[in-house]
Amino acid sequence: MDPGKDKEGVPQPSGPPARKKFVIPLDEDEIPPGVRGNPVLKFVRNVPWEFGDVIPDYVLGQSTCALFLSLRYHNLHPDYIHGRLQSLGKNFALRVLLIQVDVPEEAGRYLETYKAYEQKPADLLMEKLEQDFVSRVTECLTTVKSVNKTDSQTLLATFGSLEQLIAASREDLALCPGLGPQKARRLFDVLHEPFLKVPR
Numbered sequence: 001m002d003p004g005k006d007k008e009g010v011p012q013p014s015g016p017p018a019r020k021k022f023v024i025p026l027d028e029d030e031i032p033p034g035v036r037g038n039p040v041l042k043f044v045r046n047v048p049w050e051f052g053d054v055i056p057d058y059v060l061g062q063s064t065c066a067l068f069l070s071l072r073y074h075n076l077h078p079d080y081i082h083g084r085l086q087s088l089g090k091n092f093a094l095r096v097l098l099i100q101v102d103v104p105e106e107a108g109r110y111l112e113t114y115k116a117y118e119q120k121p122a123d124l125l126m127e128k129l130e131q132d133f134v135s136r137v138t139e140c141l142t143t144v145k146s147v148n149k150t151d152s153q154t155l156l157a158t159f160g161s162l163e164q165l166i167a168a169s170r171e172d173l174a175l176c177p178g179l180g181p182q183k184a185r186r187l188f189d190v191l192h193e194p195f196l197k198v199p200r
C-alpha cells in the first residue's frame with residue numbers, strides 16, 4: 001500500500017491540516033475549573049471553534065494560545081496561573097492571558113479578534129503614529145492629566161514652539177485661554193521634572 005494513499009488508492013494530505021478554527025481542550029477532566037462551563041464560549045460567535053486535545057484553554061493559531069482566568073478564581077487560587085504557564089513548556093511564542101473581570105462578552109470579542117487577525121500583519125494592530133509635528137506634540141501634551149487637544153493647540157499657538165512652551169513660567173501657562181491655574185501647574189510640573197529619577 002502506498003503511504004500517501006488510503007485503502008482505495010485515494011491520495012491523502014501529507015501532514016496535519018492547517019487549523020481554521022481555534023481549539024479548546026477536549027476532555028472534561030482536562031478542562032480547568034475556570035473554563036468548565038466557560039461563559040466566554042457563548043460569546044464567541046464570529047469565528048469557528050472546536051474541542052481538541054490541547055493544553056492551553058484556547059489555541060488561536062500555530063504559535064498563539066490563550067489561558068483563561070476569572071478574576072474571582074484568581075483571588076481564591078493565586079498560584080493556579082503559574083502552574084498553567086509552566087505546563088505550556090516552550091510551546092507557543094505568543095501566550096495571551098485572558099482575564100475576565102466582570103464581562104464575558106468582552107473576553108469573547110478578544111478571542112474573536114485574535115483569531116480573525118491570526119494571518120494579518122502586525123501593523124494592522126499597531127497604533128498609527130502621525131508624522132506631522134503638530135499631531136506629535138499634541139499627542140505628547142495630552143498625556144498630561146486634564147490637558148486636551150484644544151489646550152494643546154492653544155499652547156502651541158500661544159508659544160509658537162515646544163522649546164518656548166517648556167521655557168514658559170507657570171504664570172504664563174495659566175494665562176492661556178482654557179488652561180487655568182490647575183492645568184498650568186500640572187503641565188509645568190511635568191515639563192520640569194527630571195528626565196531620569198535620581199536614586200535616593
